[in-house]
Amino acid sequence: MYTKNQVSKTKQAFWTIFGQYLKPVPSAEGAKVQWQNYKTGIKKIFFRMRAEKDFASISIEITHPDPDVRELFFDQFEQFGKLLEMETGESWEWEKEAVDEYGGALKRIGKRLEGVNVMNEEDWPAIISFLKPRIIALDRFWANVKYGFEGLV
Template identity: 55%
Template sequence: MYTREQASQLRQAFWTTFGQYMSPVLSAEGLKPNWLNYNTGQKHVYFRMKADKKTASIGIELTHPDVEIQEIFFDQFTTLKAYLHEQVGETWEWEFHIPDENGKIISRIYKEISPVNVFNRDDWPTLISFFKPRIISLDQFWGDAQYSFEELR
């Protein structure tokens, strides 16, 4: 068992390592993105990578506080579902209007793996191998798909 501080340090060490691993990778547009805090340019649309002691996930989170607007965004992503799955090379899970860990209603499209443990350094290669191709694929997808959301700004 780790203290809160140890857990925080290990989590930070993993994300720092992942960030260093991704730093030479350019975006689909040839730019140098912040892979850990990817900027979609669309308010309330986030690419999230999460890892804990049991699972890891990567996905698109729609967090607009107005659930009707959130639904419009989710519907727009639904029209791009086949293209997203083609870009990432696999089928992802789709969840509409679910509570997040803070009870806030979100919608998300994601892929998850388990068992992995971010606190076990032996799992870091598995985590990096999971996150890297998927965040790159999300970037490629978003390079084209973002224009479908222009009217929703």
């Protein structure tokens, strides 16, 4: 078992390495971007990357408190679903009804890698190899579709 402090320090070290690894990579629009804390520019739409003790994941999370607005955003993403698949080169899992770690309702579109452990540094290359191309592809996708979300709310 790991202490909370060990988990926190290890995750911090992982995300620091991940950030350094992606630092020279510009966004699809040529701007400097902090990949591990990606800003979509649309309130309540987040690109989340997680590295845990038994999986790694990347997702689009729609967390708007109004369920109708969440649905509207999710529907808009569905309209752009083929473009997402084209940019990432794969299909992602679409969750109409999900909850966050605090029990809050959200909608999620994501991809997950099972069998990796952020606490094991030997798994870091696999986690980075999973996350890196997907966040870059997600950025390319977002550069093409974000304007379709600006006037929705």
